[in-house]
Each structure stands twice: as structure tokens, then as C-alpha cells.
Amino acid sequence: MVAIVSTVNKAGSVSSTLATSVYDRIRHDILTGALHPNKKLRTEELRELYEAGNSPIREALNRLSSDGFVVREEQKGFHVAAISKAELRELVKTRCWLEETALRQSIANGTTQWEEQLVLAHHRLSRVTRFTNEENYERNPEWDSVHRAFHIALISACGSRPLIGFCEQLNDQADRYRQLAVATSFPTRDPKSEHVAIYEATLNRDANTAIELLCEHYQKTLQIIENSPIAFDD
Amino acid sequence: MVAIVSTVNKAGSVSSTLATSVYDRIRHDILTGALHPNKKLRTEELRELYEAGNSPIREALNRLSSDGFVVREEQKGFHVAAISKAELRELVKTRCWLEETALRQSIANGTTQWEEQLVLAHHRLSRVTRFTNEENYERNPEWDSVHRAFHIALISACGSRPLIGFCEQLNDQADRYRQLAVATSFPTRDPKSEHVAIYEATLNRDANTAIELLCEHYQKTLQIIENSPIAFDD
């Protein structure tokens, strides 16, 4: 007799197995910082915390370790991946390189259908507020979701599913830093106008401008996170 | 009392846990085609085949699914990933894009130490024969290993560990197609001269030439695999 704990994962679908549910919840807790960087993940502790047996926990941790959120050390168990300014910079740099390629290809190959999906994604982003409470900057999970969808929509016509996957992975990694930064400091800018500019350049099929704006967008985010009081390892 | 079956993984190190050993062996069997594409992977069958319990098998399959060699379907278990010409083409295309970036950065940033590692990697590749038996084209695992090392050495100074990781993933995926192709048809070319040309252009820091040669190298491989009698799904 097992309690079926359904959670809604990042894709918006409902997950039925316990292992997937635990995966989603641990992932969420790492992203929000509830499980802080470097924390040792002992199975017994997690079993109580997520009310599950040994196997689902282990399975979830294995999946997370391939996402890069958790590190597995042979015979020493699991721990939450560390964070460092150096890694963040590498992440952003790589993101700029990969999304430059992806966006250029997308603009070159994109069909009318792609254009329309992009219009829709941008519309949705423009209609959602970033915070549910403007006073204390409480994150709006809906914004996270549509923001992610917008950035994927930009590159979705690049013609390479592996490349889209890599960009998503990098986005998820960077998202962790963003979440940790917002949790400790308040944002100083509104990225809305930047999104509009990227969106318009892309629809105009002006690849060079779109890429330049996109990379600037990421660089600005990098600056803000770097200057926020997160407990980096370096 | 558990029999400790040590296997040597792709990095050359010895793996100690049963799960890792099973991972290495299933991975090898998928690469060589012993477990053919689309094959359903029932845990009970695998338990007998690899002489392990439920958990290590499950853990290995989960790891393999994040490598893309195995597909996990919620509540439907695991099966070997399918192969298709379309996917292979996407793979090669993506590889060219990513390694173009990586090689250009490597050439721009590479230190003397990087140069020397590259010299060494190329020397090792030149000293190993591709097949242990030239008559029946029996693969030499040593060649696979140094060949992989050579391609990684080229891009190792790009300054982005994530990017190197992505290139390795794509290389591993493509390697599966190569292995399956060699298993069914005999190779018609010797890639040695191509490697020399790439190597020399890189050492001369001639990025454009090196990239062009590298992409041609991948395209030629693609042609050969596409024309070999593999049972593609499309």
C-alpha cells in the first residue's frame, strides 16, 4: 500500500511513479536552495524527507546526477553539486556559443509554423508577471515556465534535437544560479524589453542582431548573479 | 557474498560497484550490437544475463538512459534506443557545429601544454592498428580508445567542460553507428591521412582549415555508414 504522490514536473505533465515524483521534488528543492550546494545526500535522511523507500530515492538521485544537479561518487554516495563563479562563467559562455549556432540555424530554417509558435510564446511571456508579490519578490513559477518556453521557442527550428537538449540542460543549470541569486538579493532590472528586442530581431530574420542581443541578455544576467551575495565556493 | 566483477570502463579506470560493472557491460553490448536497437530490456532477462540483482540492473539502465543508449518509458520499462538515418544525420550535423566552436576556441586559447598533449595523442593513434586482424576486420578496442582520446585532445583547450562533455556524448552516440556499420560491412578507407591533416592544421593554428577538414572527416564517415547494410528504422 503506497501513497501515490503525484507531482507536476517541468514539462507540465503529471508523473505517476514514486521515483519520478521524488526526482521532481528533489530537483525542485535543489533549484530553490532548500537542499543547498555540497549537501551530502544520505539515503536514510531522504527516505524520511520524501516518504519513500530506498529504491525510488536511489533512482531519483541517479537521474539527477546525469542532469548535473547531483554528483555521484562511487561507494561514497551522493551530494548536491557545488556552485562556483568559475562554473557559472563557463556555463554562460557555453550557452552563448551554443545558442548562437542554434538561433542562427533557426532563423535560417524556421517555417511559418515556427514563427507562429514564437509569437505565441512571447505573448504568453508578456502576459505573466515575474513575481506573485512585487513587495517581497516571491517567484512566480508560471513565469519560470513560460520564460523557459520562450527561450526554447527561439531555437526550436534549428534542426537538431540534440542541440536543443544541450541548450535546455545549460538553461536548467543556469536556472539554479538564478534561483539562488533571487533568493538572496532582489533583482534590479526588468528583462521584458530585452526579450522584446530579441523577439523582434528574430522575427525580422536578422540573425546577427538577434544573437548579439541574446548574448548580451545572458551576460547581464551573469553580472547580476555574480554580484549577488551567494555563498560561492570560490 | 557478492562476486566482485571488475570491468574496465571507457575512461580506462576499474569500476568497483556491481551497478557500474553492469552499466559498462550493457553499454558495451549495445555498442557492439549484441543488444540490438529497439530490443526490450526486461529486468528478469538481464538479471540472468549479467548475473546481478534487480537494483544494479535498474541503476545501470537509468544511467544508460541519460546517455541516450536506452529509453525509459514510465511504467513500461526500458528498451534499447532505436537507430535511424535521420538521427544519424542530426548527430553528425550537430557534431560539426559543436566541434567547430570547440576547435576554434581550442586553437585560439591552447597553451604549449595542450599542444604537447595533442602531439602525444596523435602519436599514440598513429602507432595502433585499427583492426587486430586485417583479414576479417576485427575491431581493436585499443584503437577505439586512442581514437576517442585524439578527438577529445583536439578540443580539450576550448575552455568549456560542458562543451567537451557534449562533444563526448555525441561521439559516443556516433560510435554506436560506427560499430554497427563495421559489424555488417567492411571499411573502404583508412582515416589515417585525414587525422594527420587535421592534426597539422591544428598545430599550425589554422582554425578554418582544421575545422573544414574535421567536418569533412565526419561527413565521409557518415557517407560510409549510411551506405552500409544496417537495419535502420527508416
Added chain:
DNA sequence: TATCAAATAATTATCGAAAATATAAGCATT
């Protein structure tokens, strides 16, 4: 006091069986 070895404790890795879920087969109903 420092160093090494043995014993103990803590933690991970593994197993075999039980529970939950999906697939297939058989039967009745329209």
C-alpha cells in the same frame, strides 16, 4: 606525544519478495 592497527560505527550497495500497474485473452453484449 605521535603513529599505526584493530575494533566499532555509520553508510552505501545489493538482494529477493511483495505491491502496483499494464498488457493480453476470453467472454458477453449489441
Added chain:
DNA sequence: AATGCTTATATTTTCGATAATTATTTGATA
């Protein structure tokens, strides 16, 4: 004959306990 329902079977998922490994403490010796 085709469709929907019910039962039976196969497979996946989960649990609790045990074996194996690593880390820590303790004590003896130089």
C-alpha cells in the same frame, strides 16, 4: 462481426532487510 467489459498473466515498481564497504574511534606501542 465488432465493441466493450472482466479476468488472468506478465512486467514494472517498491519495500524492508542484509551484506559489503568506508569512515571513525580507541588503544597499544615506539
